[in-house]
Amino acid sequence: MKRKFKFEPSPFNAPGFWIKAGFHCHTLNSDGGMTPEATVKKYRQLGYHCLGITDHRQVTPIESFSDDTFIGINSIENGGTPDVIGVAATEPAAVNLPFIDRVDHLAEQGAFTIAAHPTYCAVTPDVYLSVPNLMAMEIYNAYCNEAYANGIATELWDMVLGQGKRIWGVAGDDAHLNRKKRYYSDTGKAWLAIWTESFSRNGILTALKTGSFYSTCGPTFQVILVEKSYIRISCSPVCEVRWRTFGNVGFVDYAPHNQWLVESQLPEWFEPNIFVRIELVDHDGKHAWSNPIFLQ
Numbered sequence: 001m002k003r004k005f006k007f008e009p010s011p012f013n014a015p016g017f018w019i020k021a022g023f024h025c026h027t028l029n030s031d032g033g034m035t036p037e038a039t040v041k042k043y044r045q046l047g048y049h050c051l052g053i054t055d056h057r058q059v060t061p062i063e064s065f066s067d068d069t070f071i072g073i074n075s076i077e078n079g080g081t082p083d084v085i086g087v088a089a090t091e092p093a094a095v096n097l098p099f100i101d102r103v104d105h106l107a108e109q110g111a112f113t114i115a116a117h118p119t120y121c122a123v124t125p126d127v128y129l130s131v132p133n134l135m136a137m138e139i140y141n142a143y144c145n146e147a148y149a150n151g152i153a154t155e156l157w158d159m160v161l162g163q164g165k166r167i168w169g170v171a172g173d174d175a176h177l178n179r180k181k182r183y184y185s186d187t188g189k190a191w192l193a194i195w196t197e198s199f200s201r202n203g204i205l206t207a208l209k210t211g212s213f214y215s216t217c218g219p220t221f222q223v224i225l226v227e228k229s230y231i232r233i234s235c236s237p238v239c240e241v242r243w244r245t246f247g248n249v250g251f252v253d254y255a256p257h258n259q260w261l262v263e264s265q266l267p268e269w270f271e272p273n274i275f276v277r278i279e280l281v282d283h284d285g286k287h288a289w290s291n292p293i294f295l296q
Contacts, residue, residue: 003229005272006296010226011212016195021050021204021213023075023087023114024141024172025187030055030077033178039187040065040072042177046188050204052087059089063201071201075111078102082121084134086111088205100131107133112208114170117141119150125159128167135209136168139289140217143174143185154279154289161275161292162246168208168291169277171215190217216288219280226293232265235280235288242279245272 026032027039034042036053040062043051052075053060062072075087080095086106093105103113115121115128115137128134137157145151157169171190178184194213196203207213214221220236233241237260241253251270255261266276275292 003268006228007226007231007276008294008296010224010293011207011210012195012224013226014195014197014212016197016207016212017199019049019194019196019199019204020047021052021192021194022048022173022187022190023052023073023112023170023192024054024077024085024116024138025051025175025177026055026077027053027060027177029053029058029060031178031181032176033180033184036060036062037065039175039177040070042187044070048191049199050194052085054085057092057095059091066201071199071204073201073204076106077116078106082118082123082127083116085114085116085138087114087208088112088201099127100133103131103133107135110205112136112205114138117144117151117174118153118156120144120148123156125156125163128160129163129165134167136170138172139169140171140190140215140287141174142172142189142217143176146185158244158246161277162273164274166292166294168211168213169215169289171217171289190215192216193220211291214288214290216280216286218284218286219282219288221278221280221288221290224278224290224293230266231276231278231293232263233278233290234263235261236282237262238280238282240279240281242281243267243270244277244279245270245275247273249273 054077089111093102141151241264243251278290280288
């Protein structure tokens with residue numbers, strides 16, 4: 001049966017390689033418990049190749065820590081309601097500005113803009129739909145999930161995508177590393193796997209802005225192959241591959257009892273609406289989330 005739709009070309013079709021990155025953590029410069037240098041060291045010990053420290057209302061410079069195996073990108077959690085992160089920002093926006101103006105101020109600096117912890121900020125879809133320069137949203141925030149049970153925003157993501165906004169999904173630690181807090185998230189609980197053509201600040205920012213990454217708490221996509229109207233993936237061993245679109249169409253590919261799935265593909269009968277995205281779930285309940293693959 002010939003399908004009546006086609007997907008846009010995938011950024012993963014370009015030459016490249018995977019790097020591990022995180023863009024939500026805090027230091028002694030705001031409400032974190034460690035210095036920027038110690039925080040970078042902790043992330044590097046976990047195999048991170050790139051980090052943006054996002055202290056509140058100020059840019060924390062860490063580009064001086066960059067070398068042949070690690071890239072620090074100056075970043076910020078800007079503040080204001082709702083909140084926004086700027087990866088590669090150079091200065092904050094005034095917190096009393098409207099959300100759209102704060103996002104625009106960061107984007108004009110060349111920053112990759114991420115809506116921070118949307119459920120924690122009590123955001124409704126219309127708030128993000130009206131902000132053209134908002135590039136991504138946190139679909140999983142480990143700190144908010146563990147402290148307040150409101151760190152997951154995938155349903156909100158689908159509603160925003162379903163209204164036609166192109167917005168990427170980001171997962172992050174929101175690590176504070178401050179034991180004076182009753183709740184805090186540690187490093188390495190959620191990160192981005194970025195497919196980049198060059199190991200450089202500009203290469204990573206280009207990959208972020210084009211959606212050439214996925215988010216995870218553990219499971220890994222090894223291949224995301226998009227060809228015309230077909231999608232095939234291979235992955236680390238998981239118990240579920242969940243295929244999502246906007247509306248009542250969906251499919252869960254379950255592993256046989258006491259076995260694993262390491263590959264899956266979009267079913268022949270699946271008729272997507274606007275986009276398709278893929279979730280992996282392993283036997284520990286940890287997730288990974290692809291970015292949306294849009295229909296042409």
